[in-house]
Amino acid sequence: MKLVSWNVNGLRACVNKGFTDYFKTVDADIFCVQETKLQEGQISMDHGEEYSSYWNYAEKKGYSGTAVFTKLKPLSVRYGLEEDTEPEGRIITLEFGSFQLVTVYTPNAKRDLSRLEYRLEWEDRFRSYLQQLDAVKPVIVCGDLNVAHQEIDIKNAKGNRGNSGFTEEEREKMTRLLDAGFIDTFRHLYPERTDAYTWWSNMPKVRERNVGWRIDYFLASSRLQPFVQDARIDAEILGSDHCPVVLEIGDIED
Known part of the structure; x- marks a missing residue:
């Protein structure tokens, strides 16, 4: 089974920059x-009859939002954390x-860290939610988690220490999430791989020089570890300031 996650930074713009070609080529489940x-x-968007689409739109126009296109038919779909909103x-x-x-x-703490307190509180609720799900059946988590967890996950660790996405508080929340029974599938397979990033700022030649951050992840319940076959970063795919990340996982036994 192949799963893909991509922060497209505006789907309409990304569709005009190669999204559809990549979607067809990667042929994700x-x-x-x-x-x-x-x-x-x-x-x-028409991905054919084999895909079902699920959308969660933000109330604020032109902001946030998530979607899933899936060949597998879900038993249920839920939007939000504690409530279905x-x-x-x-x-x-x-x-x-x-x-x-x-x-x-995941919410961004903002450059001036004005949303850091909200972000940390949100992290606690999110971790609790995942633990509740994991108690029922194993979980795969994907998306933009807005944190470079370790120094290996960011090009300039020293210069960015304390900045949004690389504060000690945000990194500690990621550690707590993993300690709650989840694995970072990419680091599980490639614990020492450097220069592996998923986001680059829009400053000139930053992406060209690969001065990036790894903030997009596939996490999985620890008991899914034996099924993880590969995790990769498609850094060559343009169209957004993020690139897609891919997880290949074997058939999960009931």
Whole structure:
């Protein structure tokens, strides 16, 4: 089974920059996108009869938003955390027969860290939610988690220490999430791989020089570890300031 996650930084713009070509080429069983930045009816996408589409739109126009395109038919679909709603459109949960999939666009703490307190509180609720799901059946989590967890996950660790996405508080929340029974599938397979990034700023030649951050992930319940076959970063794919990440996983036994 192949799963893809991509923060497209505006789906309408990304469609004009090669999204559809990549979608067809990668041929994922489940394709998740974050930061769609649109409302219902603002885009028409036809991936054929084999895919079902699920959208979580933010109330604020041109902001946030998530979507999932899946060949596998879910048993149920849920939007948000505690309630079946999410004003910022950040979470979609799909339940399948042997696992649950959560795609998420984690809130940014903002450059001035004015939203850090909210971000940390949100992290606690999100971790609790995943633990509740994991108690029922194993979970795969994908999306833009807006944190470079370790120094190996960021090009300039020293210069960015304390900045949004690389504060000690955010990194510690990621550690707590993994300690709660989840694995970072990419680091599980490639613990020492350097220069592996998923986001680059729009400053001149930053992406060309690969001065990036790894903030897009596939996490999985620890008991799914034996089924993880590969995790990769498609850094050559343009169209957004993020690139797609891919997880290949074997058939999960009930």
